[in-house]
Amino acid sequence: MSHMNPYVYIAFIPLLPLFVFLLLGLFGRRYFKTSSGTTGTISLLVTAALSIYAAYQYFFVSGKTDGVYQKIIAMKYTWLQFSPNVSIDMGIILDPISVMMIVVVSFVSLMVHIFSLGYMKGEERFATYFAFLSLFTFSMLGLVLSSNIFQIYIFWELVGVSSYLLIGFYFEKPSAVAASKKAFIVTRFADLGFLVGILILAFYSGTLDFGVLISRLTSLQSPEFLAITSASFMGASMLTWGLVLVFIGGAGKSAMFPLHVWLPDAMEGPTPVSALIHAATMVVAGVFLVARLFPVFCFDPSALQVVTYTGVFSALIAAVIACTQTDIKRILAFSTMSQIGFMMFALGVSQYGGEQGLGYMASMFHLFTHAFFKSLLFLCAGAVIHLVHSNNMKDMGGLRKIMPVTHISFLIACLAISGIPPFSGFFSKEDILLAAYHSNKLVYAIAVFTSALTAFYMFRLYYAIFWSKGVPSSAAPHGEAAMSMKIPLVILAVCSLLGGFVPIASWVTSDGLPLHTGIDMAFSALPVLLALGGITLATYLYKSENDRPEKIASSLGSFYKLVYHKFYIDEVYLFITKKIIFNCIGAPAAWIDKHIVDGFMNLLASVTEKISYLIKGMQSGKLQNYALYFFCGIVGLAVLFIYITHN
């Protein structure tokens, strides 16, 4: 580019939170004891403003060339040069998905920051909390802007670390420590797949740069494409292996079955953190990763099948489990898993470009709308927990009179997630269902059922919190919530209400060309009616206190118990790790370590000791002995030299 790069300021979008993290992390507890919240929030405000300006500049001013949105490399530095062709770069890529993501991430993070000002007030580690939030935001912004597959991996791990720090924020609680360890280990385990996938893709394509990698692996004639598709391992081509392994990394972060076990436990963190993890950062990273490599995925139908079925299966079981839980944050966690499943299978059923690319657009659209209503749901839950001091919905009920703002916001979010027009979730979910309908009828059927189930369990939650019982007698002593907690709720409620009218379809598509979508009344009728049916059922069962839910639960008997215990997946993991891995692999390995490895070392040490014990008498401290040894040595050498020179 000859002219001045107009996107240099993008670098400040991730760097500003990094700077705040360093500032608050190093000096927060001493100098910013009370002002750390405002510091973090103001910097995030600047970041969000820059992101929105970047989106404006990209989508309306200079992103398009000949009507197609381009991939723009805003910045690029070579960081590690391995060979003339292979290097790890640190760069910033701007394309529709990354621009959309920086807006979503910084906006939701800003809302979470503002909410946390009230929610975390008076915490001992207030400054540390905001430092970690900034780190989390920085990692996620860096992740979405990465121009290099290794760079994305670095930020990917940073996201993992910051989620670990935030989930385990209340580290004096053993359950929080266990949850943070679980989240870290499960996602780390999945990241192993990601790393191997990166190595496979990078090995065959000969580059780590996204643009070059995608162009090489998507042209049918290129030698790299021929090499990766002709090499095969265990019946699948290396392309499939690479993509599936990358997807495993994504599935770990996005809590897809069977790697979802960390997500419900991650609720141990402060509630605003859950909003951040679930709406904008962390869990959507996996969806983003698949979307980033989507042009390559399109060339491998089997990898896309894996994505589709993992997504739709996760969506279904999460929705089923959510119907039986009683911890409000866990219900929301399972609903996240279900919605992420929607985004995943939408990608899976999509093709590249044109009308066939509807699924890709729908997935990104759902990611966009989901960020608003899910963060709203979590922040409302946070406000409720702040008031009730309990996570269990049995301790709640009748709160609509006490907290009207939270009540209305929560209702809007519930309607949005249930897909009721004209709330935002309706539009994105319709697009997903339409894409599934055109591609795979089985997936479509499961998805429609799941979305009805979504409406049911969300309204079960809604009624349990705000209706059910009468107004609690011990009415809140300190009112609904602080102003800083109400403002984000209202802003996010407006976004959840109107988010569906944002023309994502004309901005974020797989090929950069605008896509024309319209709402087909006849097609939308079925999902909407089913969702309304779900809501009606929830109203019938949960609006006022009655014994109907118990009767249904007991009539379902063992199935209810199975679902209530989350299909015993945690127990299966525990069985596999504790009984099989610990006993069959861990114990023998420990034995080998203890007896063979340590034994060898002990043997070396004891032999050395014996020898030195034998010869230590030579060092007697007597000068004349030393002189004698010296003399003997000289005589020996003399004899040796005479012997050598005479032969």
Add this chain to the structure above:
Amino acid sequence: MHPITLTHILFVSTALFFIGMFGLFTRRNMITLLMAVELILNSVNINFVAFNKYLYPGKLDGVFFAIFIITIAAAEAAVAIAIIINLFRSHHSIDVEDASEMKY
């Protein structure tokens, strides 16, 4: 009268060397040890001068070496006596057997 040959002189120097060696191994007094070392050095000096005279009569290399060794022996005596004085200050003795702490 027989002329004095190189062998005679080497006999003297070898005898001197082993007398010094014997003194070095058997005596306990540090001063005596120092004297024994001087004997050894002087036996070497005799060798240098004798080889120079009998094998390379036109040169002075061996003589110069002897002069160097005498110089070094003087310096060495100074250092050794300093050590002995310090040893006496700390151990109230100049017997090498009494100064055997530096061991395993």
